[in-house]
Amino acid sequence: MKIAYITAGAAGMYCGSCMHDNTLAAALKGMGHDVALIPTYTPVRTDETDVSIDRVFYGAVNVYLEQWSAFFRRMPNALHWLLDRPRLLKWASGHGVTPDAAVLGELTLSVLRGEEGNQKRELEELVAWLRDSYKPDIVHITNTMFLGLAGPIKRELGVPVVCSAQGEDLFVDQLIEPYKTRVRRELRAHARDVDAIIATGSYYADFMAEYLDISRDRVRIVHLGINLEGHGQDSLRARRNDDSRPFVIGYLARICPEKGLHLLAEAFRGLAAERGKGAVALKVAGYLGKRDEHYLLGIRQEIEEWGLQACFEYVGEVDRAQKIEFLGSLDVLSVPTPYQDPKGLFVFEALANGVPVVQPDHGAFPELIEMTGGGLLTAPDSPGDLADQIRILMDDEDLRQQLGRRGKLAVERLFSDTSMAEDTLNVYREWSSS
Numbered sequence: 001m002k003i004a005y006i007t008a009g010a011a012g013m014y015c016g017s018c019m020h021d022n023t024l025a026a027a028l029k030g031m032g033h034d035v036a037l038i039p040t041y042t043p044v045r046t047d048e049t050d051v052s053i054d055r056v057f058y059g060a061v062n063v064y065l066e067q068w069s070a071f072f073r074r075m076p077n078a079l080h081w082l083l084d085r086p087r088l089l090k091w092a093s094g095h096g097v098t099p100d101a102a103v104l105g106e107l108t109l110s111v112l113r114g115e116e117g118n119q120k121r122e123l124e125e126l127v128a129w130l131r132d133s134y135k136p137d138i139v140h141i142t143n144t145m146f147l148g149l150a151g152p153i154k155r156e157l158g159v160p161v162v163c164s165a166q167g168e169d170l171f172v173d174q175l176i177e178p179y180k181t182r183v184r185r186e187l188r189a190h191a192r193d194v195d196a197i198i199a200t201g202s203y204y205a206d207f208m209a210e211y212l213d214i215s216r217d218r219v220r221i222v223h224l225g226i227n228l229e230g231h232g233q234d235s236l237r238a239r240r241n242d243d244s245r246p247f248v249i250g251y252l253a254r255i256c257p258e259k260g261l262h263l264l265a266e267a268f269r270g271l272a273a274e275r276g277k278g279a280v281a282l283k284v285a286g287y288l289g290k291r292d293e294h295y296l297l298g299i300r301q302e303i304e305e306w307g308l309q310a311c312f313e314y315v316g317e318v319d320r321a322q323k324i325e326f327l328g329s330l331d332v333l334s335v336p337t338p339y340q341d342p343k344g345l346f347v348f349e350a351l352a353n354g355v356p357v358v359q360p361d362h363g364a365f366p367e368l369i370e371m372t373g374g375g376l377l378t379a380p381d382s383p384g385d386l387a388d389q390i391r392i393l394m395d396d397e398d399l400r401q402q403l404g405r406r407g408k409l410a411v412e413r414l415f416s417d418t419s420m421a422e423d424t425l426n427v428y429r430e431w432s433s434s
Helices: 016-030 060-068 077-083 086-095 105-112 120-134 144-157 168-173 179-193 202-211 261-275 290-305 320-328 345-352 365-372 383-395 397-414 417-429
Strands: 002-006 034-038 057-059 138-141 161-164 196-199 219-221 247-252 280-285 312-316 357-360 375-378
Touching (some): 002 016, 002 120, 016 034, 016 345, 057 120, 060 120, 105 144, 105 179, 138 144, 138 417, 144 179, 168 179, 196 202, 196 417, 202 365, 247 261, 247 320, 247 345, 261 280, 261 290, 261 383, 280 320, 320 345, 345 357, 365 375, 365 397, 375 383, 375 397, 383 397
Parallel strands (some): 196 219
């Protein structure tokens, strides 16, 4: 099958959606399919081998300039081409300022409007390349913010189009009015143009059917999967029965209020007060954007006020090898998102290394815990209950090991990149004859 997969670069950071798209494309290629992973906005950044094409559509510089200047919508082709060069976009993503979601409403709405938006030229270039150069059997759009592509692609190529939903509703909810309402309206209008929406689990499938105002039978479920190579190397793990080392609580996600690091820090404080300094440690890894530097600074200051700075470590953004090593040093992982996270890729990564998880009882997490048996659920937005659940694992090493082993086996059986690719192909085959 010839598959065009349109992904979205994340301005130089390790992004869960980018990594998911790259992992899926690589797995599909490994199964013998012809896959073009097509970056938009910026080149993708992944902690695995990058399998994307060496071209960027909807280049971030052009998209931004076209939004605010009629001249740039009509600029000469040579200048337009220059501003879309991957090297320039990589440089710009490392030196530019990423706007807050609350002020991006007008630009988001314009891109979503497709042929009626200020980025019509970008759409025409992408459609022409797909139609005249690549000629796919099916087109897969990475997220619902690109639903405006679906109608023109189907009309010009005559092929099925499916679209993943990967948590964009959180972004939309942060937009200011009237753009939040207008974006929701456009999403619902363009959702009619795709053959299927692909959701990451049962909770999110139900949620997106209502959010996009479509029939639930138009939503397919494809659970996330990870490349298991390198994961689960027991030699990296600290001994669990070593009384001289602290119990290590880990966090692996973007550093931002939406992921709940502040809740985990409060739980850590309670456990340290109860068990004594040095009995428990908190290790944190993940991307930190400029918007959230003050957020992390506030958490650090609180930890210092509690006298726990010696038991806290922020290791920064980690590549694949560093991530596996980081996970191997943990006793438990928790990312207590206040919002109902539809994905939870970090759950699979932790379990692949035999590390049990403690996650809030909402969003994707109840389904993931039930399917893997690799962790415990806690009341959302409750540092006290979070501490209680972590304490259970602190005090019961047998249970901790049992959950880790069970979760590891489940991830290997159900949530590999190959399993994800096979399930995705089953969705494609519903509409494609290739």
